[in-house]
Amino acid sequence: MSFNLQLYQETWLKIARIAIINTLSNNIQTIPLRVFDSLTSSNTKLWELIDRGTPTPTAVIALQQTAGKGQWGNSWVSSGGGLYLSVALDIDLDINHSSHLVMATAWGIATVLRYYQLPVTIKWSNDLIxxxxxxxxxxxxxxxxxxxxxxxVIGVGINWHNPIPNVGINLKSYYQNKAIKSINSLEELTAIASYGISFGYQYYLSVGIEQLLANYLAILNSIGKQVIINNSLGEVIGVTQDGKIKIQLRSPGASSTITFAPGQISLGY
Known part of the structure; x- marks a missing residue:
């Protein structure tokens, strides 16, 4: 499987000319990309390049991964046909504000995908749905x-033409019954995702966490989801500025609101 770097760069420049958010000055520069046929993990490879002096921002893509990194230490084999991308950014955040970066990048990628006529939403905290x-x-x-x-280093996996589990969807199957196919190649999808990462972070720096959180909540599909906590019925009602999910518990004659950090609770599909 080959990858056309020129098409990636052309798509990036095309996106950069679009005023996706009118309040954001569009001075985001193209992120250089290195392509690898196979890697154990694109995140691991990118850290190695950074430690050898590669300047940031920079990115790598693996056409296949043999030990991809997931949340909470999970790893898996990522077969050919998917997007396995890692983007490195220089950042300047308080050590307690890592959740701001999570929300910024998830919102940024989802927002650019939505511009490409894909009705993508976010499942708390950073799954693309x-x-x-x-x-x-x-x-x-x-x-x-x-x-x-x-x-x-922000690692992103998006299903393009790769095999998927029952809870997943890839763009190939989504487009099968659609009259319009707005994304036509892995190169275009790579440019969209890498641009979305930088775009989301720059937007956050421009407007702050309150506005970012409002935008994030506007496309969060977890709001209203019912969950069971200690045998009590709860409903997702929001997310705090530090990225915790807010759940309102209801019992006869009373209600209370509790929060959970990512990893403390799973909402499922």
Whole structure:
């Protein structure tokens, strides 16, 4: 399987000319991309390149992964046909604000995909959802210095033409019954995802967490979802600024609101 770097660059420049958010000055520069036929993990490879002096921002894509990194230490084989991308950014965040980067990048990628006529939503905290099934996920790793997050590698997996589990969906199957196919290649999808990462972070820096959170909640499909907590019925009612999910518990004659950090509770599909 080959990858056309020129098409990636052309698509990036095309997106950069679009005013997706009118309040954001569009001065985002193209992120250089290195292509590998197979890697154990695109995140791991990108950290290796950074440690050898590769300047950031930069990105790598693996056409296949043999030990991809997921949330909470999970790993898996990622077969050919999917997007396995990692983007490295220099960042400047308080060490306690890593959740802001999670929301910014998830919202940024989803927003650019939505511009391409894909009704993508977000499942808390950072899964990309299409037709109520998982289209992709995000894995963020950071480095810190003196209580500041200074560098991040954002790994993104999006189902393009690859095999998928029952809870998943890929764009090939989504487009089968559609009259219009707005994304036509892996190269275009790569440009959309990498641009979305940088776009989301720059938007957050421009407007702050309150506005970002409002935009994130507007496309979060978890709102209203019912869950059972300690044998009590609860409903998802929002997300806090530090990325915790807010659940309202109801019992006869009373109600209370509790929060959970990512990893403490699973909403399922």
């Amino acid at each position: 299409l037709d109520n099934r998982k289209l992709g996920g995000i894995k963020i790793e950071t480095r810190n210095h003196k209580k500041k997050l200074i560098k991040a």
